[in-house]
Amino acid sequence: MVTESLSPFKCHYLKRNGQQYHYVNEGHGEPVVMVHGNPSWSFYYRNLVSALSKSHQCIVPDHIGCGLSDKPSDADYDYTLNQRIDDLQALLEHLDVKENITLVVHDWGGMIGMGYAARYPLRIKRLVILNTAAFHLPKNKAFPWAIWICRNTLLGTFLIRGFNAFASVASYVGVKRKPMAKHIRQAYVAPFNSWKNRISTLRFVQDIPLKPSDHSYQVVSDIADSLSKFTSLPALICWGSKDFVFDKHSLARWKTELPQAQVHEFSDCGHYILEDASDEVVPLITDFITDENSKRPD
Numbered sequence: 001m002v003t004e005s006l007s008p009f010k011c012h013y014l015k016r017n018g019q020q021y022h023y024v025n026e027g028h029g030e031p032v033v034m035v036h037g038n039p040s041w042s043f044y045y046r047n048l049v050s051a052l053s054k055s056h057q058c059i060v061p062d063h064i065g066c067g068l069s070d071k072p073s074d075a076d077y078d079y080t081l082n083q084r085i086d087d088l089q090a091l092l093e094h095l096d097v098k099e100n101i102t103l104v105v106h107d108w109g110g111m112i113g114m115g116y117a118a119r120y121p122l123r124i125k126r127l128v129i130l131n132t133a134a135f136h137l138p139k140n141k142a143f144p145w146a147i148w149i150c151r152n153t154l155l156g157t158f159l160i161r162g163f164n165a166f167a168s169v170a171s172y173v174g175v176k177r178k179p180m181a182k183h184i185r186q187a188y189v190a191p192f193n194s195w196k197n198r199i200s201t202l203r204f205v206q207d208i209p210l211k212p213s214d215h216s217y218q219v220v221s222d223i224a225d226s227l228s229k230f231t232s233l234p235a236l237i238c239w240g241s242k243d244f245v246f247d248k249h250s251l252a253r254w255k256t257e258l259p260q261a262q263v264h265e266f267s268d269c270g271h272y273i274l275e276d277a278s279d280e281v282v283p284l285i286t287d288f289i290t291d292e293n294s295k296r297p298d
Helices: 042-052 081-094 109-119 145-152 154-163 165-173 182-189 196-206 217-230 248-257 278-290
Strands: 012-016 019-026 031-035 057-061 101-107 124-132 235-240 262-266
Touching: 012 081, 019 042, 019 081, 031 042, 031 081, 031 109, 042 057, 042 101, 042 182, 042 278, 057 081, 081 109, 081 217, 101 109, 109 124, 109 217, 124 248, 124 278, 145 154, 145 196, 154 165, 154 196, 165 182, 165 196, 217 248, 235 248, 235 278, 248 262, 262 278
Parallel strands: 031 057, 031 101, 101 124, 124 235, 235 262
Antiparallel strands: 012 019, 019 057
């Protein structure tokens, strides 16, 4: 079992449909909501929270099944995108956070965070995009074979739930500039320490919609259609170019959807951009959020 000592911040919990939904809530001021992906957890944002909590309220949930949140079975939780968006909405309602939100998203956090933004576009003040998507797989992008195996085969299920292969491999291949320190890598994989506790890692992959009959396909379509509501919003994109999933094709789509965005590409970095280039990206995000010029247009 993961101990709360892995989190460098005070732990908070919201009872959500019978499950303990863990979140970080540090600092005071305008809210910055940071949404992680798979197979990570709120730990991913620790350096950004430390930098921003001096002047902002930093809210970072662990999705159900991840981090310090409960890890229920399929009988007790619906591991789907729409449910994830509902959870995030419930947390922000609980905290009475309903305006001037800076949304920071990574990996599946792009779908979840922008799914919330699609429901409440006027609540969003700024966007920070980190190797993620809020749209279907670009037509000129092949679905990675390694993800296909995890998504569609019994071998993938066995590797993910039996050997924690997805989280473990990601902690190595997700960084390119420099390897993660051993204790950091161990923190990333620690929440997923048994067959039972790896359920969300697998269900996230299985929920990737590739065709209209897939469960979350229409949800993603609706999120993608909503992006036009944010074309004039201040936005910052920090991108690790050596990400084999969220690569140049996804970045090109973001540049089209958010033509006003400040874009910083890191040619020698991978998926976990906040690990690979923390010393550069954290100040970029901090400056962007604290800049008086990056306000929501009237």
